[in-house]
Amino acid sequence: MSPLLLRSSRRFFIRHPWQLGLTLLSIALGTAVMVAVDLANSAATRSFDRSIDVLSGPMSHEITAADGSIAEDVYRTLRLDRRLRRTLPLVEGRIEINGDSQEVVGTDPFALTGMDLGASAPSGLEGDTLRTLLTEPGGVVIPQSLARTLGIGKGDTLTATTNVGTARLRVLAITDPGPGSWLADRILADIATAQDVLGKPGSLSRIQLKLTDAEAAALDDSLPAALQLEAYQQKQATFAEMTEAFRVNLAAMSLLAVLVGVFLVYNTMTFAALQRRQAFAVMRMTGASGGQLFRLLLVEAGALGLIGSAIGVALGMALGQGLLVLVSRTISDLYVEISPTQIDLAPAMVLRSVAITLFAVLAATLVPARSVARAAPVIAERRSQQETGGRTPWLLLSAGVAGMLASLVLIALSGQSLVAGFSALFVFVVGYSLCIPPLMLALLRGCEPLPLFRRSIGRLALRGVQSSLSRTGLATVALAIAVSATVGVGLMTGSFRASVADWLDTTLGSDLYVSAAADSQGERRLDTAWLKAANNVPGVSDVSTGSNRDLQINGETVRALVLGAARHSARGFEFIGGNPEAARQQFSEGRALIVSEPLSYRQGISAGDRVRVRSVTSGNITLPVAGIYRDYSSSRGMVVLPRLLYERHWPDRDVSNLGISLAADARIDDVIGALQALAARLPGDAEVISNRAIRDSSLAIFDRTFVITDVLKVLVILVAFIGVFSALMALFLEKGREFAVLRATGMTPGQLQRLVLSQAALVGLLAGLLSVPLGGVLSEILIDVINRRSFGWTMQSHFFPAIALEAVLLSIVAALLAALYPTRRIGTASLRDRLAGL
Amino acid sequence: MRGRITHLARLTALLLTVLFAACDNRTAEDSMAVGDALGGIAATGFARADSPRQFVFPGDHAAHPDFRNEWWYFTGNVEAPDGDRLGYQLTLFRIALAPGSPESQSAWATHQVWMGHVAVTDVATADHRHAERYARGAAGLAGQSMQPFRVWLEDWQIRGDADGSFPWTIDVDTGEFALQLTVDPVREVILQGDKGLSQKSAAPGNASYYYSITRLATRGEIRIDDSTRAVSGMSWLDREWSTSALGNDQAGWDWFSLQLDSGEDLMVYRLRKTDGSTDEHSAGAWVDAQGVSETLQASDFSLREERFWTSGSGRRYPVAWTLETGGRSPTLRIEALLDDQEMRTSVRYWEGAVRIEAAATGEHLGRGYLEMTGY
Incomplete structure (x- = not known):
């Protein structure tokens, strides 16, 4: 690379410090989000692995009992x-x-x-x-x-x-x-x-062993059914597998930040090429080859990528510590208790992040670099050619539509693969983003007849945006994608929350619950006197019993609820597919168990199937499945057994909780008081909880789970905002001369500022409007593909107009904020200085 | 009688040896310093061997948990049908960490700890294997019971009839090697010392209760790795329980249990003081062909080292000796059947099968076992 060329590019960036700084910042943020999520994910897994390592010490296996003893x-x-x-x-x-x-x-x-x-x-x-x-x-x-x-x-x-x-x-x-x-x-x-x-x-409580594989296999075969042998390695593998969906989701969100960053780099590099079209033309005429210019742009991009990702890694470490708290809390809420430890930056992780960033940055630079290299020296000096791009809108549109279709095909063909689901999601986003510039053009044309754009400033603003589409287009795309992500995630969480709330209402059929506190073994057992005593409390019409167990279902340890239903089935189940009435009847007669949706999805269990269960009294048995029910309480899935069925195959009669239905005329506070008095009198610790309290705390956990999603959403928006800010600012600064002409032809600074702000608002509005359909589709993909493949959950999708409106407003505000600084400069710049440049 | 403190001395010195062996050779990770835990237990509160008692058999084959230490000590020389010679040792030690039993609801609660040492020597292949185990004397893990008669440390056990009468079986499997032997006395029990009270110093109570069976016909199987051989031969049993310990001026001892082809049995030991001299408590016992025993004083015999072997740990053991028995027998030359019969257990010592020859003619006179500690 010739030193002359390098010097010229250095000088260019030094003369455009804002552009340089903001580009670096957006690259850095993209990398930072990726590094932070990577750090938090690996620290969370490691923290679990370590806790198992500490627990296991030099031992390889442990024997535990179903009832803890x-x-x-x-x-x-x-x-x-x-x-x-x-x-x-x-x-x-x-x-x-x-x-x-x-x-x-x-x-x-x-x-x-x-x-x-x-x-x-x-x-x-x-x-x-x-x-x-x-x-x-x-x-x-x-x-x-x-x-x-x-x-x-x-x-x-x-x-x-x-x-x-x-x-x-x-x-x-x-x-x-x-x-x-x-x-x-x-x-x-x-x-x-x-x-x-x-x-x-x-x-x-536990027997630890150090076994060879052969010893373990032989022991496992001969162990009584009430005991289970598990390898510590298996625990770690299970944890990794269990939390994988969650971690993949976070990683995908972080890649979205990188994707948004890629658009910004593309935008910056295109713009930086445009700004230097004269310089490049001169270089070509003085002997620089197209290839040299191509390489120059790649070197510039590489340098930006390296510096940006270096800053990003540093930022990511700070951010990662914060994210780890959220990730650990969510994993503790959803899966197993882990305590957040230190994040630990592995060299491989740094290399991976820097490599992904560099790759993205270089890929984004390829198109502008190629067009610079291909431009003939003479043409390079003219700008209109590159500005409008001729027939590109149709090309973009068809490529975009093809991308979106490909994404749908990928979804249809990829079975349960989560990675394929995310790939489809990204392909769809890219496809849609290709369509954004042509769609914008169409929208702008559609706006022309509107009265607002007939007046002078409105028309000027419209034309201004149209004419600078090649510069604003990509910023708009970036903004639209970021905003659409918030729409998609917002709609998904909203739908999810509404489904969970519905489910809680169905499931929490009893008015009050009495739950045994965990004893020193972590076991929850209510004193045997509870059932009778609770039935005798005035105002109580019905009492159901529940016990939590871990059962081996088809060779996998699965949470089980043993339910002794009251006269009116105290717990509601929403059956999915099949014949709900028949399922309910089989269950209440104690003939079959029911399986939650995630377990059915993961193990491919349907109503009418039989599952292998390891029982204490009867050894290995198979039990029929009455139906599949909706459940959001565990992404691992669970089963519910009628007590009648359980007691046929297991000897223990312990009850962990009671569901209490109130008589119509009962006063809930009186009953709570009476039950609390019972709790104080009977041995063991027990808690009386209302239906409402459980619902509230469940939703609180739900909301806590999505805090991290919100944080990532904000980070993605931040990256996009910086992009829009830098793109618009560069655009408006570039347009200084044009504005000076407008001033000279009689426009006041105030009018000019209004013009710039209107243009910004228009860009924001368009980005916002275009983000809503993409957001809608994203939420559908998240709900039907990603969530289903991650957790096995299905849910009703809801559309929340407020979220769409918020997105449009967010987009406009972002664009307006980005325009503020250039506008202020227009107000203060001396007209003479500007015109002198002409 | 001074001579009868042998086994008490053995264990006590084993425990004392821990203190100086700890620095260099003890494999702390293996034993988790269990040896330390078993040494230095105060004698207060335990029963003492302070007067002669009436021994009753088979009742006294059972444990005497009021005393601090007790052991069942088997050594033996056996032969495979092809003439290959093998030796074996099995000792189950009971050690009370404190007098009495703890107050507890738990089946694991106990003051009794068991230590087991087992070894086998295959002369033809010059192969010496050994193993060590510890277990608490509770929860069925280790102990001694009478119905049926059993002394066991996990799956290592000595088992007899319901009342403890012979024959007994020895059943030990270390994974690497295994002993399955039936032992049946061909001699009566010998009460050592003063009718079984083995006084070790002038102070009353500084003694042990001690008896031996110097010949037990032995047959069964010995497995080393994958090779199992039928064997038969003769064993020696020592039983001793006590509370008091030896002084600190003893560095170790050399102990011989010898079965002569002519029908006599001879046990002698030399206690070595830290200054290298022979302790005056060194002693022995001569059992004639009719099974009548006679105590030997330190002056009744003399021992001389003839050849040394140095182990990998740097210990230099005398593995060949001459023994003068004051005219009771020709001068004996006693030599290890295999030089390396070192017990690399939490306390290191040498214990192994020996051959006995006439020093003058080289004529084969018998078989025995030799134990050397404190090297």
Whole structure:
């Protein structure tokens, strides 16, 4: 590359600092959003993986029980009869110390010997401590962090409140395990102490094992049905799989920011080429080849891309920390509890982001660079050729329509693939965006006869926009896409929320619910006296029971609700397809279970099918499916079993919650009072919640889930806004001379400012109007394709005029704001200076 | 009787050895410093061996949990049908971490901890394998029961008839190797020391209860890796329980259990003090062909190292000896059947099968076991 050419481009950008700065900013923001989402996603996954790593330590598998309690004999059988030596019994639970809940883990330290644990052996179990763990009543080893919090030291005594009263614990040792150290991150006790303190004689919470694949397979085959063996790796894989849809959705949103950025780069580079048409013509005439100019533009774009993405990575790290909080909260709400950790910028991630940005920027520059390279030196000096582009509108329109059609075909052919769904979405956006310039032209022509545009300023504004379409067109496209994304996402969330609200109304058939608080095992069990007592409360007409279980359905652990329906079925289910009446009847007669929509979608289960279930009493059985019901409570899906059916195949009779219907004349507050009195009297903790409270908290979680969507939406708009701002500003600054002529022919500064603002408003209006249909289609794709493929949910789509109106206003405001600075300059610039340039 | 403290000394020194072995060779990650936990337990509150008692069999084969330490100690020399010689050792140790039992609802609660050492020597292939295990004496993981008679540490076990009478079976599988042996005494129980009270110093209570069966006919199977062989031969059982410990001035000992072809059995040990001298408590026992035993004082025998072997850990063990028995037998030359029979357990020591020859003529006189600690 000739130094002369490079110098010329450097000088160009230095002389246009706003253009340079804003372009860099839009590239940086696009990259930043992408990096931030990437960081937050990977940190969230890693945080889960780490928590599993900490939990598993050097072990590979764990055995848990459906009801949370493993008979301790199982452990002896594993160790003595099956000769599985790398086996560890754990008793876990929570106690309260000074009002704070603390985790206790009890194990047999002697089980740890001979396991070749190496560096992963838990610290703090040496010598005297090991001995006193067994001999000292209430002896515990606590991590230093907790010791510091509690202000206690070795030899001190603690009083803890437990499920079964109070316990005196004696601190035998204080360990300083690294963060997330296996076993030693909690209050560690001998297994006997833990059973005593937690009130769990005879039972284990978990058995950890280190198994080979063959051992695991053999063990799995022979394990009693009430127990399940799971590989920790499998847990991590399941988490990754479970949250994948969510993470892909976020990544797609972040790519949208990049896409918008690409339009802006295209716009900037086209514009920068136009601005330098004379300089380029001169260069060509003084010997520079078309190829050199082509490369020059690519180098410029590459430099912009590199600098912009470097800033973007830095910005993204800051943004990522914030996003991580939102991502973690959403994953905790929807899937499993994770605690946000630090984001961790991996070199691969940086490279990927920079590469995507560079690729996008260079691709966006190809078209303007090629047209610069192809222009003959003479023609290069004329501008009209490039401004209007001849027959391009028809070309663009047909290419655009073809793109949109291709997108629909892709949707139809791609089955359940989420990535294909997003690809289709992007193809559709690109297709539509190709149509925007011709559509704008058409709209502008359509506006001509309108009275508003007959008057001088209106007509000038209209003509001005028409004539500069090649410059404003792309900015408009960018703005329209960004705005359409907000429309699409807004409509989708709105529809989703309305569907969830409807579903909550159907599902929450009871007026009040009594729910058992989780005990130290995380199990929810209501005292057996509850059912009768609740039935006897005046004003209660009906009581249904519910229990939450984890069942193995077709080899997969699935949440199950065991429902003991009252006389009037206390919970409503909206059946999808099939025969709802027949389904209801089969269910209430206890003949079949019902399957939620996401599970049916994922496993391909239909009404009338049978599912394989691992039961405790009857071993492996198959149960008929009465129907598929709408459910938004879990994207993993769940099943509901009538209690009659459950009790035939499982021995436990525990109830986790009651649904209470009120008599017509009952006063809800009185009933709540009576139930709360019961809760205070009966053993165990239970909470009385109204139908309304559940509905509100469910919707609150729903809204929280979409906070991150809103944040990303704002970021996309921000990128677009910067683009429009820079495009319009450059345009108006460029038009300085034209404006000077207008001033010279008698236009006042005020009139000129009004003209510029009208042009901006017109661009904004057009972008806004054009964004609405795209937004509508996007919301349909999001609802019917993306959501369905991500979560298995179907929902009613709703159109909210307010969201469309908001979009148009947003677009106009963005355009007007972008025009403010140039307008102010027009007002203050000296006429003579401007004309002197002529 | 000074001589009868052997096994008590063995365990105590094992535990003491931990303290100085810890720095260099103990594989801390394997044992999780369990050895430390088992040493230094205060004697207060435990029963003491302070006067002769009436031994009752098979009742006394059972555990005596009021005492701090106890063990069932088998060594044996056996032969495969093709003439290949093998040796084995199985010891189940019971150690009480504190007197009494804890107050608890939990089936896991206990003060009793069990340690197991097992080893097998295949002379033909010069192969010595060994393993170590720990378990708490609760929740069915380890313990001793009478109905049926059982001493077990997880799936390692010694099992007998319902009342504890012989024959017993030894069933141990480490995964790598396995012992399945039936042992049946061909000699009566020998009460060591003063009718089974083995006094180790002048202080009352500094003693153990100790008996041996010096010959048990043994047959069964030994598996090493995938090769299982039928074997038969002779074993030696030592049973001892106690509370008191030895002093700190002992560095280790060399212990011999010898079965002579002529029908006599000989047990001698030399206690080595930290200054290298022989402790005056060194002693032994001579059992004649009729099974009548006689105590040997330190002055009744003399031992001399003839050849040394240095292990990978740098320990230099004397693996060949000559033994003078004060004219009870010709001078014996005792040599390891395999030099490397080091027990690389949480406490390192050497324990292995030996051959016995006449020092003068080289004539084969018998078989035995040798244990050397504190090297």
